[in-house]
Amino acid sequence: MNILAIGAGGFIGRHVVAQLLEAGHRVTVFQRGHYPPPEGAREIRGERDELPQHRRIFAALAPDAVLDVIPYTEAHAQALVESFAGLCPRLVALSSADVYRNYDGLRGYSRHAPDPPPLDEDAPLRERWYPYRGLPGPALPWRDDYEKILVERCLRQAQAPQATVLRLPLVYGLGDRQRRLAPWIVRMLEGRPFLLLGERQARWRWTMGYVENVAAAIALAVTDPRAAGRTYNLGEAQTPTEAERLRRFGAALGWRGELHVLPETRLPPHLRLPLNFEHSLWTDSGRFRSELDFRDPVAEDEALRRTLDWERAHPLSIAPQEYAAEEAAARTSSVVPLVDDVV
Numbered sequence: 001m002n003i004l005a006i007g008a009g010g011f012i013g014r015h016v017v018a019q020l021l022e023a024g025h026r027v028t029v030f031q032r033g034h035y036p037p038p039e040g041a042r043e044i045r046g047e048r049d050e051l052p053q054h055r056r057i058f059a060a061l062a063p064d065a066v067l068d069v070i071p072y073t074e075a076h077a078q079a080l081v082e083s084f085a086g087l088c089p090r091l092v093a094l095s096s097a098d099v100y101r102n103y104d105g106l107r108g109y110s111r112h113a114p115d116p117p118p119l120d121e122d123a124p125l126r127e128r129w130y131p132y133r134g135l136p137g138p139a140l141p142w143r144d145d146y147e148k149i150l151v152e153r154c155l156r157q158a159q160a161p162q163a164t165v166l167r168l169p170l171v172y173g174l175g176d177r178q179r180r181l182a183p184w185i186v187r188m189l190e191g192r193p194f195l196l197l198g199e200r201q202a203r204w205r206w207t208m209g210y211v212e213n214v215a216a217a218i219a220l221a222v223t224d225p226r227a228a229g230r231t232y233n234l235g236e237a238q239t240p241t242e243a244e245r246l247r248r249f250g251a252a253l254g255w256r257g258e259l260h261v262l263p264e265t266r267l268p269p270h271l272r273l274p275l276n277f278e279h280s281l282w283t284d285s286g287r288f289r290s291e292l293d294f295r296d297p298v299a300e301d302e303a304l305r306r307t308l309d310w311e312r313a314h315p316l317s318i319a320p321q322e323y324a325a326e327e328a329a330a331r332t333s334s335v336v337p338l339v340d341d342v343v
């Protein structure tokens with residue numbers, strides 16, 4: 001197939017492109033040029049806000065499918081549809097599990113009771129739009145208007161091209177620039193004798209996906225016509241509790257320390273998260289797996305091994321004051337036992 005991939009030179013996109021190329025597809029990446037194009041891919045340089053101005057170039061390319069890795073706003077989705085109407089039969093767009101109402105509950109913005117996990121694609125969506133508007137964070141031009149719910153709605157309403165929406169979990173692994181798992185991994189790599197985890201967080205579940213597995217799922221959605229018009233959650237088949245996940249990281253690393261679970265109020269401030277862990281982000285990727293006969297190509301142990309090797313090669317440092325505060329908290333609080341069947 002002839003595939004155009006918008007914004008596919010970054011963390012997730014590079015892995016998708018590599019897998020599509022390996023399967024023999026032709027891939028062209030549309031990006032600004034801050035990143036080198038993935039090896040073997042062709043590149044069209046451009047700014048996504050000017051997508052419709054490239055319509056003639058896209059017409060000449062005549063892609064069989066377009067993958068949009070970076071649709072963040074309703075305007076992005078509208079421009080995507082407008083740019084490819086009549087030029088290409090299939091669009092695939094990356095969305096996020098942050099569309100679910102539990103995401104707002106987790107952040108303390110919802111008055112609803114937690115929706116029971118695992119969340120499938122029909123679980124209730126957030127009622128409050130623009131989750132990052134006005135909040136501190138990285139200065140990104142689309143940040144205030146970020147809303148995957150509106151991206152999805154716009155794509156679903158477009159009659160042609162037929163859109164596939166993929167709701168991604170937390171993605172980790174080689175090339176991860178957000179490094180959300182690094183603070184745990186670094187502590188293990190540095191041989192800390194214990195790791196502190198809040199009691200509620202220890203029992204909480206957040207579906208993740210190893211990047212090469214998520215990329216394989218995206219590549220399948222792009223190339224398999226059965227995915228046309230469908231919305232899917234992606235992510236690991238089994239989502240462990242956070243405590244269990246840390247144990248697995250520890251085992252993969254040969255870490256000899258212990259996990260100390262404390263009441264959230266006894267954690268040092270840098271570990272206390274302003275989140276309501278009654279609201280789970282455990283999502284169910286069963287629809288994707290059964291409809292498209294998908295299996296993760298990289299087993300969990302191997303995914304962990306590759307991730308840990310990459311983290312070792314890209315170490316972050318932890319401020320000594322954090323370790324001092326953790327030691328003080330561990331001295332003054334007793335550990336909460338976690339019953340195995342809860343984990």
Ligand SMILES: NC(=O)c1ccc[n+]([C@@H]2O[C@H](COP(=O)([O-])OP(=O)(O)OC[C@H]3O[C@@H](n4cnc5c(N)ncnc54)[C@H](OP(=O)(O)O)[C@@H]3O)[C@@H](O)[C@H]2O)c1
Nearest residue numbers: 007009010011012013031032033034035047048168170171
């Ligand atoms: N990582 C996660 O845990 C996670 C979870 C849920 C959903 N997602 C979704 O996954 C996607 C992010 O994928 P990623 O991590 O691979 O992104 P990334 O690492 O930020 O890469 C972004 C790519 O887009 C290009 N790009 C950025 N701004 C552009 C613009 N204005 N015009 C043209 N090209 C532009 C970049 O290259 P240039 O700078 O050269 O243009 C780069 O190739 C998003 O849709 C996100 O919502 C991720």
